[in-house]
Amino acid sequence: MALRGPLSRLLRSQLGHTCQQSRAQSVAVLGAPFSRGQKRGGVEHGPKVIRDAGLIDRLSGLDYSIHDFGDLNFHYIEKDEPYMDVKFPRTVGAANKMVSGAVSRAVGAGHTLVMLGGDHSLAIGSVAGHAQQCPDLCLIWVDAHADINTPMSSPSGNLHGQPVAFMLKELQDKMPDIPGFSWTKPFLTSRDLVYIGLRDIDPGEHHILKDLGIQYFTMRDVDRLGIQRVMEVALDHLLSRKQRPIHLSFDVDAFDPSLAPATGTPVNGGLTYREGIYITEEIHNTGLLSVMDLVEVNPTLGANPEAVQATALLAVDVIASSLGQTREGARASIDQNPSVKDDTEQLCL
Numbered sequence: 001m002a003l004r005g006p007l008s009r010l011l012r013s014q015l016g017h018t019c020q021q022s023r024a025q026s027v028a029v030l031g032a033p034f035s036r037g038q039k040r041g042g043v044e045h046g047p048k049v050i051r052d053a054g055l056i057d058r059l060s061g062l063d064y065s066i067h068d069f070g071d072l073n074f075h076y077i078e079k080d081e082p083y084m085d086v087k088f089p090r091t092v093g094a095a096n097k098m099v100s101g102a103v104s105r106a107v108g109a110g111h112t113l114v115m116l117g118g119d120h121s122l123a124i125g126s127v128a129g130h131a132q133q134c135p136d137l138c139l140i141w142v143d144a145h146a147d148i149n150t151p152m153s154s155p156s157g158n159l160h161g162q163p164v165a166f167m168l169k170e171l172q173d174k175m176p177d178i179p180g181f182s183w184t185k186p187f188l189t190s191r192d193l194v195y196i197g198l199r200d201i202d203p204g205e206h207h208i209l210k211d212l213g214i215q216y217f218t219m220r221d222v223d224r225l226g227i228q229r230v231m232e233v234a235l236d237h238l239l240s241r242k243q244r245p246i247h248l249s250f251d252v253d254a255f256d257p258s259l260a261p262a263t264g265t266p267v268n269g270g271l272t273y274r275e276g277i278y279i280t281e282e283i284h285n286t287g288l289l290s291v292m293d294l295v296e297v298n299p300t301l302g303a304n305p306e307a308v309q310a311t312a313l314l315a316v317d318v319i320a321s322s323l324g325q326t327r328e329g330a331r332a333s334i335d336q337n338p339s340v341k342d343d344t345e346q347l348c349l
C-alpha cells in the first residue's frame with residue numbers, strides 16, 4: 001500500500017519535485033466555454049454557472065491564493081466537415097490545442113489547475129498540457145461513460161465520447177489522422193488510468209477496456225465493494241509503484257441524474273453525493289492532485305432554474321472537496337504554509 005496522507009505530503013514537500021513543489025499554495029481556475037465535442041448547445045455556459053454558484057469564494061475560504069485566469073476564447077472554424085463520422089474535428093482540435101498550452105503554462109507556473117468545461121472533449125488538451133509538464137502523471141476518470149471510443153467505434157461521432165483514445169499509446173494504430181489533431185501524440189499507457197462510476201459503455205469501448213486490461217470500477221463495482229474499497233484499490237493501482245501527479249477528470253454525469261440533472265448525457269444509477277465527495281476527499285488526501293477538469297454542466301438542459309443551480313452547486317462542492325474542503329469543518333494543513341492571499345487575479349495565459 002502506498003504511503004499517503006499528511007506524512008507522505010510532508011515528506012514530499014521536503015523533496016521538492018518541480019511538478020509538485022509549489023502546488024499546494026496556489027490554485028488557478030481556467031474556464032473553457034466549449035461545446036463542439038457534442039451536438040447539444042449550452043454546455044459552453046458551464047464555466048459561467050459554476051462561477052456564479054460561488055466557486056471562487058468557496059476556494060478562497062480554503063488556504064490558497066486563487067488565480068482566476070478567466071475564460072479561454074475559442075474560435076469556431078466555419079468549414080469543418082466531418083472526418084469519417086467525427087463531428088467538428090478541426091474546431092475541437094484547435095480548441096484543445098489552446099487548452100493544452102494554457103494548462104501547460106499554468107502547471108509550469110506552479111499552480112494546481114481547475115479547468116471548467118465545456119464538454120469532455122476538452123480533456124484531450126487538458127491532460128496533454130498537464131503531461132507536457134508532468135510526463136509521469138496518472139489519470140482518474142470519474143464518469144458514467146468511458147469516453148474511449150475511436151472514430152471507428154463511436155456510435156455518435158461526438159468527440160466528447162473519444163478523448164481517452166487520443167491519450168493512450170496502445171491505441172495509436174487505431175487512431176486515424178484526424179484533421180485538427182496533428183499537434184498531439186499519445187502520452188499515457190493503460191496502466192496510468194483508472195475509471196470510476198461507469199455504467200454506459202459502448203461495445204467497442206468494452207472491447208478496448210478488456211483488451212488493454214484497464215482498471216475500471218463500474219457502478220456495480222461501487223455497489224459491490226463500497227466506495228471506500230474502490231478508492232483504496234484505485235489509488236493503490238496508480239500510486240503504489242511511485243507517487244506521481246494526479247489528473248482528475250470529473251464528468252458531472254458520473255453523479256445520479258437526480259443530483260446532476262443539467263447535463264447532456266445523463267444515465268440513471270449514478271454516484272450518490274456522498275460517494276462523489278468521498279472520491280474527491282481521498283484524492284485530496286494523497287496530496288498529489290495537480291490538475292482537475294469539471295465538465296459537462298449544461299445549464300440549458302435543466303428542467304428549471306433549481307435543477308441548474310443544484311448541478312452547478314454540486315460542481316462547486318466537488319471542486320472544493322478535491323482541493324481540501326472537509327466534512328469535518330476544519331481543514332488539516334500540516335504540510336501547508338499558506339500565504340493567504342484573498343486576491344482573485346485576471347492573468348493572461
Ligand SMILES: NC(=[NH2+])NCCC[C@H](N)C(=O)O
Binds near residue numbers: 156160
Ligand atoms: N463525455 C460524455 N458525456 N460522453 C458521452 C459519450 C456517449 C457515447 N459513449 C458516445 O461516444 O457518443
Ligand SMILES: [Mn+2]
Binds near residue numbers: 143144145251253254
Ligand atoms: Mn459522461
Ligand SMILES: [Mn+2]
Binds near residue numbers: 143145147251
Ligand atoms: Mn465524459
